[in-house]
Amino acid sequence: MPRSDIQCDLMVIGAGMAGMASALFAANRGVTTVQVGMPGEIGFASGLLDLMGVHPVKEGRVWNNPWDAIDRLTRDIPEHPYARIGKNDIRQAVEEFTLFLAESGFPYHTYQDRNADVITPIGTIKKTYCVPENMWNGVKALNKRSSCLLIDFSGLKGFSARQIKETLHERWPELRTARVSFPDTSGEIYTEHMARQMEDRKVRQKLAQAVSPHLRGAQVVGLPAILGISRTREVISDFEKQLGVSVFEIPTMPPSVTGLRLRQIFEQQLPKRGVRTLFQQKVLGVRPAGTGEFKFNVGNHDNTLMVGAKGAILASGRFFGKGLHADGKRIRETIFGLPVYQPKDRTLWHCKDFLNPAGHAINLAGLETDDSFRPLDHFGCPAFKTLFAAGSILAHQDWMRMKCGSGLAIATAYIAVNSFLKQVS
Template identity: 50%
Template sequence: MPGLVLQPSRARSPLPPTNRRRPRGAGRPAGLPPRAVERGACHPLGHPAPPGRAPGSHALRPVGTGARAPMTQLHAPSFPVDLAVVGAGMAGQCAALFASQQGLSVAVLGPVGAWAYASGLFDLLGVHPVDQGTRVENPWEAVRALASDLPRHPYTLVSEQDMRTAFDGLLDAFDQAGYPYVHAPEANSDVITSVGTRKRTYCLPTTMWAGVAALRDRVPCLLVDFEGTKDYCARQIVVNASPAWPGLRSVRVRFPGVEGLSELSPEHLARRLDVPACRERLVDVVAAHVGESRAVGLPPILGFEKPLEALADLERRLGVSVFEVPSTPVSVPGLRVHLAFERLLRKRGVTALADRVTRAHVDPEGGFLLHAGDAESRVVVRARSVLLASGRFLGGGLVADRHRVREALFDLPVHQPGSRVDWHRKDLFDPRGHEVNQAGLQVDEGFRPRGPTGSPAFSTLHAAGSILAHQDWMRMKCGSGLAIATAWGAVRSCLGNTPGGKA
């Protein structure tokens, strides 16, 4: 395919049992495929397992730039790591991967989060300038423009070379994990969405790539959906998109082998398409409708384990290009990203704890002690450095009361409008966005959150991802790019290297 940058193909590993640990009593997170989370004791690989009894108590100084938390006695098993990452979203997982690749021992702490809601697309920069709503063709050019247009945007703390290295490193790792991504050289790509709009992004799962070419060239295309599925309607896509794409058609068919089920979930269908015999039966059903179409679009259900193999199988049997259409939650591509990280981090010996960090303390011996879990299943992680990737309001990294926005764990100062009345503009759809969406942590050039005086609050505390101030990732369409680039910069800083400024 012309213009396609493909990551080199490597052997894929099957999914072994996970070492991710869940809080007791918690149900399986909604939307997670059955094999993604299993019960099991936490054995931090590369370190002795946490001792089964309390190692003794420590009188500790609670962390907080304000004096919020009380002095605490710890009575819980603890284990040491070089770096504890708080938050298992995109920024936290990237940071854990990058740090482990650099030889640090790493624990990543936090529940599975919003992966079932994420599209699985990796945006770098889709809209700039945001007040003009300009859709970006070349995201790297736009990133360069940010340096002068928005000099406080977190992208300006990472050199373009480092951003490229971070993206390349992540895509290479995803290729190894069996979930490869592609992008056009130096350009964003448009995909059709499950509501028939066009979404501009930088990196896509390879399973969606044929949809980019089909949309660009307006090739005759058949969109398929299934009786009994909710939240995905091929007919609706055609109604909204066909004025600009006349060769688009839709068909609704019965998914084979699920007779008797009144409702079909995307995870269920994806699990079925991991099985070659199920794919064969699906082809029998769809083939009769292909006609003159040169491409077939499906909801994103081409398996969890080997989506590329499923794609190749369907294309070979149908004799046309096949692609997945990014859809609303539950999003199988988002869950695949989570699974890919799990595989990669497990392989690198990263400890994953699905518990929230409830308290943080300065360790008298240096670094931090993080309390995770509840009274029943508490673990204490003793970390030389901490990387805070706890997200914004949705993830719980930032909390808002009637008066101000707070950082939830360390009580770090949060950049925000002076008064709550300035949080939102009068017009909800004001193209400039709302001030509160730029709230967050201000950091120094080494991604260390600033304390009340403006200097770093702690020498070994770093922050990355959407918790950072001076960005509005939803409007700018830079969510994953922000997570990837700042995780890279923060990890480099943890290693003692200050990320370079813009060339």
């Protein structure tokens, strides 16, 4: 057995929402943790933390109260990962996660017992549970139908204030729009560049001067998410002072500034909490090393190293994250070769109508687990004593259609970390 270059208690495989939440919960509990994976995936996040929005998917029933939706889901789909977690644990997981984000300078707001309505970049309304502070004024303004000015920018593709207004016209008649030029730019412009520029006070002043003539009594101004990257609170507060009205952001199409902000927070804050992060690296191979421990071969093109761990959390995602791989015939789990719950043969992966609101059988594929979120082997027993799974790799859930992506990732990470601690203590 090769010697380990690094020895830790827990190896977290994955740097998406489930991997980040696992690493955070482990660090908060004093567990020596190594995390490996590509944080790039999180750059696609809208920043909104969905808990539970739609069930049954086939009927497209949208829920105002995510906790009622979870109750109904638990009755209807007892195999769903949420059905293995008490609501109290889900609540505590979300609270611990959002407390970390608040402590990192990126607070969230929630109504606790109901979903909030957030405007999307195409003007539809999305129900979600936790909303970044920088978008919360938009939730309140939509609720009250306040007099609102929406701004978009010449040269910025994928965000049209006019389209949002037209889509929302009946629900929100007090919405007006204006298109302005972003200071010192011409031609096509990108949100990341704009957000970085907005950290400069002079740029904010110039933008405020461009927006002010359009205010005409508006109580609140909405813009695409461009208000800074690492100093968003400071940027918004200063921009509000200059305009003299409240401001809010609307999420943009991915990859977005909102995702970039989250990624930056995790990359900076997790090491400060003691997590050894091996971002931009992958698990290339694994060997169970007896007594429930693992030896991981971790690396990239340039070098590899050996990490020994008492246990692991597999948060490697589905097809997008590369935790699952579909070849011509079967769906495989890519690191441990664990059995994957899936339709009997390939012809059943998708239904004929690609846009069928009920979704496709392949979207329920993934790992089946016990109540501690340990993946099961072919005999229905935990495949390893100290291997746990979290996030979208879990079977029997279609997070995209159910609108439960981040909630599921955070809650299952919470149980996986607590279960690991119970096993090794």
